[in-house]
Amino acid sequence: MKLRNWSLITGLCVASLILGHSARAHHSTAMFEWGTEKTLSGTIERYEWTQPHTFIWISVPGRQGKMQEWGLEGMSPSWLGRRGWSLHSLNAGDKVAVVYYPLKDGRPGGFYVRVTSPDGKTLEALPTRNQR
Protein backbone atom coordinates (compact mmCIF):
# COMPACT_ATOMS: atom_id res chain seq x y z
CA MET A 1 0.00 0.00 0.00
CA LYS A 2 1.22 3.45 -0.87
CA LEU A 3 2.39 5.71 1.93
CA ARG A 4 -0.24 8.34 1.21
CA ASN A 5 -2.98 5.71 1.59
CA TRP A 6 -1.65 4.83 5.02
CA SER A 7 -1.62 8.52 5.86
CA LEU A 8 -5.22 8.77 4.78
CA ILE A 9 -6.25 5.71 6.79
CA THR A 10 -4.45 7.01 9.86
CA GLY A 11 -6.21 10.32 9.38
CA LEU A 12 -9.57 8.61 9.07
CA CYS A 13 -8.91 6.65 12.27
CA VAL A 14 -8.13 9.84 14.14
CA ALA A 15 -11.22 11.52 12.68
CA SER A 16 -13.38 8.56 13.73
CA LEU A 17 -12.02 8.74 17.25
CA ILE A 18 -12.74 12.45 17.39
CA LEU A 19 -16.19 12.26 15.85
CA GLY A 20 -17.03 8.88 17.39
CA HIS A 21 -20.50 7.54 16.90
CA SER A 22 -21.94 10.93 16.12
CA ALA A 23 -20.85 10.64 12.52
CA ARG A 24 -22.73 7.36 12.11
CA ALA A 25 -26.21 8.13 13.34
CA HIS A 26 -29.20 9.72 11.61
CA HIS A 27 -30.57 11.02 14.91
CA SER A 28 -29.57 12.16 18.37
CA THR A 29 -28.30 9.58 20.85
CA ALA A 30 -29.31 11.73 23.82
CA MET A 31 -32.01 9.26 24.94
CA PHE A 32 -29.40 6.56 25.67
CA GLU A 33 -26.69 6.30 28.32
CA TRP A 34 -24.26 6.20 25.43
CA GLY A 35 -21.03 4.41 26.35
CA THR A 36 -22.42 2.73 29.50
CA GLU A 37 -22.39 -0.99 28.74
CA LYS A 38 -25.02 -3.25 30.33
CA THR A 39 -25.72 -6.91 29.56
CA LEU A 40 -28.98 -8.79 29.04
CA SER A 41 -29.34 -12.57 28.66
CA GLY A 42 -32.51 -13.90 27.11
CA THR A 43 -34.28 -15.43 24.15
CA ILE A 44 -34.68 -13.65 20.83
CA GLU A 45 -38.35 -13.05 20.01
CA ARG A 46 -37.76 -11.29 16.71
CA TYR A 47 -34.87 -9.78 14.81
CA GLU A 48 -36.04 -6.97 12.55
CA TRP A 49 -33.69 -6.34 9.62
CA THR A 50 -35.28 -2.98 8.80
CA GLN A 51 -34.57 0.65 7.96
CA PRO A 52 -33.60 3.03 9.39
CA HIS A 53 -32.48 0.72 12.20
CA THR A 54 -32.37 -2.97 12.98
CA PHE A 55 -34.25 -3.97 16.11
CA ILE A 56 -33.94 -6.84 18.58
CA TRP A 57 -37.00 -7.90 20.55
CA ILE A 58 -35.77 -10.15 23.33
CA SER A 59 -37.53 -11.93 26.19
CA VAL A 60 -35.64 -11.62 29.46
CA PRO A 61 -36.42 -13.24 32.84
CA GLY A 62 -37.48 -10.50 35.24
CA ARG A 63 -38.52 -10.47 38.85
CA GLN A 64 -40.04 -13.71 40.18
CA GLY A 65 -39.31 -15.41 36.90
CA LYS A 66 -41.77 -13.28 34.96
CA MET A 67 -40.61 -12.72 31.38
CA GLN A 68 -40.20 -9.15 30.17
CA GLU A 69 -39.87 -7.95 26.60
CA TRP A 70 -36.96 -5.60 25.82
CA GLY A 71 -36.53 -3.61 22.63
CA LEU A 72 -33.00 -2.82 21.45
CA GLU A 73 -32.23 -0.61 18.49
CA GLY A 74 -29.11 -1.16 16.42
CA MET A 75 -27.25 0.11 13.40
CA SER A 76 -28.96 -0.16 10.00
CA PRO A 77 -28.92 -3.17 7.63
CA SER A 78 -26.83 -0.96 5.35
CA TRP A 79 -24.11 -0.53 7.98
CA LEU A 80 -24.26 -3.99 9.58
CA GLY A 81 -24.67 -5.81 6.26
CA ARG A 82 -21.35 -4.43 5.06
CA ARG A 83 -19.64 -5.65 8.25
CA GLY A 84 -20.54 -9.33 8.54
CA TRP A 85 -24.16 -9.27 9.68
CA SER A 86 -27.24 -10.47 7.81
CA LEU A 87 -30.95 -10.82 8.45
CA HIS A 88 -30.16 -14.40 9.52
CA SER A 89 -27.59 -13.39 12.16
CA LEU A 90 -30.21 -13.62 14.91
CA ASN A 91 -33.26 -15.86 14.86
CA ALA A 92 -36.33 -16.31 17.04
CA GLY A 93 -35.52 -18.76 19.81
CA ASP A 94 -31.78 -18.01 19.90
CA LYS A 95 -30.47 -17.71 23.43
CA VAL A 96 -28.00 -14.82 23.49
CA ALA A 97 -26.21 -12.30 25.67
CA VAL A 98 -26.57 -8.73 24.43
CA VAL A 99 -24.39 -5.82 25.48
CA TYR A 100 -26.34 -2.57 25.14
CA TYR A 101 -26.46 1.09 26.10
CA PRO A 102 -29.60 1.57 28.26
CA LEU A 103 -32.33 4.18 27.92
CA LYS A 104 -31.93 7.04 30.37
CA ASP A 105 -35.59 6.90 31.42
CA GLY A 106 -35.40 3.30 32.70
CA ARG A 107 -37.81 1.71 30.22
CA PRO A 108 -36.78 -1.78 28.96
CA GLY A 109 -34.90 -0.63 25.89
CA GLY A 110 -31.60 0.61 24.54
CA PHE A 111 -29.07 0.42 21.72
CA TYR A 112 -27.29 -2.91 21.12
CA VAL A 113 -23.49 -2.95 20.95
CA ARG A 114 -22.61 -6.64 20.52
CA VAL A 115 -24.32 -10.02 20.68
CA THR A 116 -22.80 -13.31 21.87
CA SER A 117 -24.42 -16.67 21.13
CA PRO A 118 -24.01 -19.79 23.35
CA ASP A 119 -21.20 -21.11 21.14
CA GLY A 120 -19.19 -18.04 22.13
CA LYS A 121 -19.43 -16.36 18.73
CA THR A 122 -19.64 -12.57 19.10
CA LEU A 123 -20.88 -10.08 16.52
CA GLU A 124 -19.89 -6.45 16.98
CA ALA A 125 -22.67 -3.99 16.14
CA LEU A 126 -20.84 -0.69 16.52
CA PRO A 127 -17.48 0.52 15.22
CA THR A 128 -14.65 -1.07 17.16
CA ARG A 129 -11.11 0.19 17.23
CA ASN A 130 -10.23 -2.27 14.43
CA GLN A 131 -13.15 -1.23 12.21
CA ARG A 132 -12.36 2.44 12.49
Next chain:
Amino acid sequence: MRRKVVPVAWVAAACAALLSACGSQSPPTVQIPPSSPSAGVASEASNPYASLAKLPDWNGVWDVTFRPPQPGQAPAADPKFTPPYQKQWDKFQALNKTQKGLNFVSEVASCIPPGLPQSMTQPYPIEFLFTPGRVTILIETEGLTRRIYTDGSPPPESPDPSFQGTSVGHWENDTLVVETSAILPETSPVNGINGHSDKLHITERIHLADPDTLEITTTRNDPAVFVEPYTTNVYYKRHRDWKIMEYVCEQNNHDALDANGNPAFSLKHKPGE
Protein backbone atom coordinates in the same frame (compact mmCIF):
# COMPACT_ATOMS: atom_id res chain seq x y z
CA MET B 1 -49.87 -8.79 -74.84
CA ARG B 2 -47.87 -11.42 -73.04
CA ARG B 3 -44.93 -9.07 -72.68
CA LYS B 4 -47.19 -6.51 -70.91
CA VAL B 5 -48.85 -9.09 -68.61
CA VAL B 6 -45.62 -10.35 -67.15
CA PRO B 7 -44.48 -7.00 -65.69
CA VAL B 8 -47.96 -6.38 -64.25
CA ALA B 9 -47.84 -9.77 -62.58
CA TRP B 10 -44.47 -8.95 -61.08
CA VAL B 11 -45.73 -5.62 -59.77
CA ALA B 12 -48.81 -7.30 -58.29
CA ALA B 13 -46.66 -9.94 -56.64
CA ALA B 14 -44.33 -7.25 -55.26
CA CYS B 15 -47.31 -5.26 -53.88
CA ALA B 16 -48.73 -8.39 -52.29
CA ALA B 17 -45.40 -9.11 -50.65
CA LEU B 18 -45.16 -5.52 -49.44
CA LEU B 19 -48.69 -5.52 -48.02
CA SER B 20 -48.01 -8.82 -46.35
CA ALA B 21 -44.85 -7.42 -44.76
CA CYS B 22 -46.64 -4.28 -43.58
CA GLY B 23 -49.44 -6.30 -42.03
CA SER B 24 -47.14 -8.69 -40.17
CA GLN B 25 -45.84 -8.19 -36.63
CA SER B 26 -42.21 -8.74 -37.51
CA PRO B 27 -40.01 -5.68 -37.03
CA PRO B 28 -38.52 -4.02 -40.07
CA THR B 29 -34.97 -4.97 -40.80
CA VAL B 30 -32.29 -2.29 -40.93
CA GLN B 31 -29.54 -2.47 -43.46
CA ILE B 32 -26.18 -1.99 -41.70
CA PRO B 33 -23.69 -0.32 -43.99
CA PRO B 34 -20.32 -2.00 -44.35
CA SER B 35 -17.81 -0.66 -41.87
CA SER B 36 -15.34 1.93 -42.95
CA PRO B 37 -11.91 2.45 -41.36
CA SER B 38 -13.34 5.16 -39.03
CA ALA B 39 -16.63 3.42 -38.27
CA GLY B 40 -15.39 2.04 -34.95
CA VAL B 41 -15.13 5.50 -33.38
CA ALA B 42 -18.56 7.01 -32.92
CA SER B 43 -18.62 10.78 -33.04
CA GLU B 44 -20.33 12.75 -30.28
CA ALA B 45 -22.68 14.20 -32.89
CA SER B 46 -23.99 10.79 -33.89
CA ASN B 47 -23.75 9.23 -30.42
CA PRO B 48 -24.02 11.51 -27.36
CA TYR B 49 -22.85 8.67 -25.13
CA ALA B 50 -19.42 8.90 -26.77
CA SER B 51 -18.94 12.15 -24.84
CA LEU B 52 -18.86 10.17 -21.58
CA ALA B 53 -15.60 8.42 -22.47
CA LYS B 54 -13.52 11.44 -21.49
CA LEU B 55 -15.08 11.78 -18.00
CA PRO B 56 -13.19 10.50 -14.93
CA ASP B 57 -13.88 7.05 -13.46
CA TRP B 58 -16.23 7.58 -10.51
CA ASN B 59 -17.69 4.07 -10.66
CA GLY B 60 -18.46 2.21 -7.47
CA VAL B 61 -20.09 3.33 -4.25
CA TRP B 62 -18.68 6.17 -2.12
CA ASP B 63 -18.81 6.12 1.68
CA VAL B 64 -18.42 9.42 3.47
CA THR B 65 -15.44 9.74 5.79
CA PHE B 66 -14.13 12.69 7.69
CA ARG B 67 -10.53 13.73 7.50
CA PRO B 68 -8.95 16.07 10.02
CA PRO B 69 -6.72 18.87 8.74
CA GLN B 70 -3.57 17.53 7.13
CA PRO B 71 -0.11 18.79 8.11
CA GLY B 72 0.19 22.35 6.88
CA GLN B 73 -3.57 22.82 6.71
CA ALA B 74 -5.41 25.13 9.05
CA PRO B 75 -8.07 23.53 11.24
CA ALA B 76 -11.62 24.01 10.04
CA ALA B 77 -12.94 27.30 11.38
CA ASP B 78 -16.43 27.80 12.79
CA PRO B 79 -18.85 29.48 10.39
CA LYS B 80 -19.25 33.24 10.82
CA PHE B 81 -22.95 33.83 11.41
CA THR B 82 -25.25 36.82 11.33
CA PRO B 83 -26.57 37.74 14.83
CA PRO B 84 -29.81 35.66 14.82
CA TYR B 85 -28.03 32.55 13.56
CA GLN B 86 -25.06 33.12 15.89
CA LYS B 87 -27.58 32.99 18.75
CA GLN B 88 -28.96 29.67 17.47
CA TRP B 89 -25.41 28.31 17.06
CA ASP B 90 -24.35 29.35 20.59
CA LYS B 91 -27.43 27.73 22.10
CA PHE B 92 -26.77 24.51 20.20
CA GLN B 93 -23.11 24.41 21.27
CA ALA B 94 -24.02 25.08 24.92
CA LEU B 95 -26.64 22.31 24.91
CA ASN B 96 -24.17 19.86 23.40
CA LYS B 97 -21.79 20.41 26.29
CA THR B 98 -24.44 19.48 28.86
CA GLN B 99 -26.41 16.82 26.94
CA LYS B 100 -24.15 14.24 25.36
CA GLY B 101 -25.40 12.97 22.03
CA LEU B 102 -27.77 15.85 21.36
CA ASN B 103 -25.87 16.90 18.28
CA PHE B 104 -28.17 15.38 15.67
CA VAL B 105 -31.48 16.86 16.75
CA SER B 106 -33.34 17.55 13.54
CA GLU B 107 -36.43 16.49 11.68
CA VAL B 108 -34.27 13.88 9.91
CA ALA B 109 -34.86 11.74 13.04
CA SER B 110 -38.56 11.85 12.16
CA CYS B 111 -37.89 10.70 8.58
CA ILE B 112 -38.02 14.16 6.99
CA PRO B 113 -35.22 13.98 4.39
CA PRO B 114 -32.12 16.11 4.81
CA GLY B 115 -31.78 18.93 2.30
CA LEU B 116 -28.62 19.92 0.44
CA PRO B 117 -25.84 20.09 1.63
CA GLN B 118 -26.57 17.88 4.66
CA SER B 119 -27.91 15.13 2.35
CA MET B 120 -24.34 14.63 1.08
CA THR B 121 -22.88 13.80 4.52
CA GLN B 122 -25.33 11.22 5.82
CA PRO B 123 -23.94 7.99 7.32
CA TYR B 124 -24.76 5.92 4.22
CA PRO B 125 -23.06 5.92 0.82
CA ILE B 126 -23.72 7.64 -2.50
CA GLU B 127 -23.12 6.81 -6.16
CA PHE B 128 -22.81 8.73 -9.43
CA LEU B 129 -24.38 8.03 -12.81
CA PHE B 130 -23.12 9.76 -15.95
CA THR B 131 -25.45 10.14 -18.91
CA PRO B 132 -25.15 12.64 -21.77
CA GLY B 133 -25.75 16.15 -20.45
CA ARG B 134 -26.44 15.02 -16.90
CA VAL B 135 -24.86 13.70 -13.70
CA THR B 136 -27.17 11.92 -11.29
CA ILE B 137 -26.25 11.41 -7.63
CA LEU B 138 -28.08 8.63 -5.82
CA ILE B 139 -28.00 8.95 -2.03
CA GLU B 140 -28.79 5.80 -0.04
CA THR B 141 -30.21 7.71 2.94
CA GLU B 142 -33.91 8.26 2.23
CA GLY B 143 -33.31 7.05 -1.35
CA LEU B 144 -32.66 10.63 -2.49
CA THR B 145 -31.88 11.59 -6.09
CA ARG B 146 -29.99 14.68 -7.28
CA ARG B 147 -30.23 15.61 -10.96
CA ILE B 148 -27.40 17.86 -12.13
CA TYR B 149 -27.83 19.18 -15.67
CA THR B 150 -24.49 19.60 -17.44
CA ASP B 151 -25.79 20.24 -20.97
CA GLY B 152 -25.17 23.98 -20.73
CA SER B 153 -28.79 24.97 -20.49
CA PRO B 154 -29.47 27.74 -17.94
CA PRO B 155 -31.23 26.90 -14.67
CA PRO B 156 -34.99 27.51 -14.64
CA GLU B 157 -35.93 31.10 -13.71
CA SER B 158 -37.99 30.46 -10.57
CA PRO B 159 -38.02 26.77 -9.69
CA ASP B 160 -40.13 25.53 -6.79
CA PRO B 161 -38.00 25.11 -3.65
CA SER B 162 -37.12 21.50 -2.92
CA PHE B 163 -35.00 19.52 -0.46
CA GLN B 164 -32.17 18.99 -2.96
CA GLY B 165 -32.70 22.27 -4.80
CA THR B 166 -32.19 22.85 -8.51
CA SER B 167 -28.72 22.09 -9.85
CA VAL B 168 -26.69 22.84 -12.94
CA GLY B 169 -23.10 21.73 -13.39
CA HIS B 170 -20.11 21.89 -15.67
CA TRP B 171 -16.79 20.12 -15.97
CA GLU B 172 -13.49 21.91 -15.39
CA ASN B 173 -11.10 19.20 -16.55
CA ASP B 174 -11.76 16.34 -14.09
CA THR B 175 -13.62 18.50 -11.56
CA LEU B 176 -17.41 18.66 -11.58
CA VAL B 177 -18.62 22.09 -10.44
CA VAL B 178 -22.25 22.10 -9.26
CA GLU B 179 -24.31 25.22 -8.55
CA THR B 180 -27.52 24.72 -6.59
CA SER B 181 -30.27 27.07 -5.47
CA ALA B 182 -34.01 26.89 -4.61
CA ILE B 183 -33.40 24.80 -1.48
CA LEU B 184 -36.31 24.59 0.97
CA PRO B 185 -35.73 27.19 3.73
CA GLU B 186 -36.66 24.77 6.55
CA THR B 187 -33.63 22.56 5.86
CA SER B 188 -30.28 22.73 7.66
CA PRO B 189 -27.31 24.41 5.93
CA VAL B 190 -24.85 23.17 8.58
CA ASN B 191 -25.05 20.93 11.67
CA GLY B 192 -26.57 22.92 14.53
CA ILE B 193 -28.48 25.39 12.37
CA ASN B 194 -32.04 24.73 11.29
CA GLY B 195 -33.38 26.99 8.57
CA HIS B 196 -32.00 29.54 6.12
CA SER B 197 -33.32 32.06 3.60
CA ASP B 198 -34.48 31.39 0.07
CA LYS B 199 -31.15 32.86 -1.10
CA LEU B 200 -29.05 29.88 0.03
CA HIS B 201 -26.71 28.98 -2.81
CA ILE B 202 -24.42 25.95 -2.70
CA THR B 203 -21.32 25.50 -4.85
CA GLU B 204 -19.72 22.05 -4.89
CA ARG B 205 -16.41 21.17 -6.48
CA ILE B 206 -16.09 17.39 -6.82
CA HIS B 207 -12.90 15.63 -7.86
CA LEU B 208 -10.69 12.64 -7.15
CA ALA B 209 -8.13 13.50 -4.46
CA ASP B 210 -6.46 10.13 -5.13
CA PRO B 211 -7.61 7.08 -7.13
CA ASP B 212 -10.08 5.90 -4.47
CA THR B 213 -10.81 9.12 -2.57
CA LEU B 214 -13.37 11.64 -3.74
CA GLU B 215 -13.15 15.15 -2.34
CA ILE B 216 -16.14 17.48 -2.30
CA THR B 217 -15.53 21.12 -1.43
CA THR B 218 -18.85 22.68 -0.48
CA THR B 219 -19.40 26.44 -0.18
CA ARG B 220 -22.59 27.76 1.42
CA ASN B 221 -23.60 31.31 0.57
CA ASP B 222 -26.62 32.90 2.25
CA PRO B 223 -26.29 36.52 3.45
CA ALA B 224 -29.16 35.96 5.91
CA VAL B 225 -27.18 33.20 7.69
CA PHE B 226 -23.46 33.57 6.95
CA VAL B 227 -21.44 36.79 7.18
CA GLU B 228 -19.11 35.27 4.61
CA PRO B 229 -19.37 32.10 2.51
CA TYR B 230 -18.69 28.98 4.58
CA THR B 231 -16.68 26.19 2.98
CA THR B 232 -16.07 22.60 4.11
CA ASN B 233 -14.19 19.67 2.60
CA VAL B 234 -15.62 16.16 2.85
CA TYR B 235 -13.94 12.95 1.69
CA TYR B 236 -15.48 9.74 0.41
CA LYS B 237 -13.85 6.31 0.18
CA ARG B 238 -14.56 4.19 -2.90
CA HIS B 239 -16.04 0.68 -2.48
CA ARG B 240 -16.26 -0.94 -5.90
CA ASP B 241 -17.94 -4.08 -4.48
CA TRP B 242 -20.73 -2.34 -2.53
CA LYS B 243 -24.29 -1.90 -3.79
CA ILE B 244 -26.62 0.90 -2.76
CA MET B 245 -29.42 -0.51 -0.62
CA GLU B 246 -33.09 0.43 -0.41
CA TYR B 247 -33.89 2.84 2.44
CA VAL B 248 -37.44 3.40 3.64
CA CYS B 249 -37.21 5.45 6.83
CA GLU B 250 -40.83 4.95 7.89
CA GLN B 251 -40.44 1.15 7.85
CA ASN B 252 -39.37 0.85 11.50
CA ASN B 253 -38.43 4.22 12.98
CA HIS B 254 -38.35 4.36 16.78
CA ASP B 255 -36.54 7.71 16.97
CA ALA B 256 -39.08 10.33 15.85
CA LEU B 257 -38.85 13.60 17.82
CA ASP B 258 -41.48 14.15 20.51
CA ALA B 259 -44.16 16.85 20.37
CA ASN B 260 -41.66 19.41 21.70
CA GLY B 261 -39.05 18.56 19.09
CA ASN B 262 -36.80 16.73 21.54
CA PRO B 263 -35.10 13.36 21.00
CA ALA B 264 -37.36 10.43 21.86
CA PHE B 265 -37.43 6.64 21.65
CA SER B 266 -40.53 4.53 21.06
CA LEU B 267 -40.92 0.92 22.20
CA LYS B 268 -44.02 0.38 20.04
CA HIS B 269 -43.89 -2.54 17.65
CA LYS B 270 -43.47 -1.68 14.00
CA PRO B 271 -46.50 -1.19 11.73
CA GLY B 272 -48.24 -4.46 10.92
CA GLU B 273 -46.99 -6.39 13.92
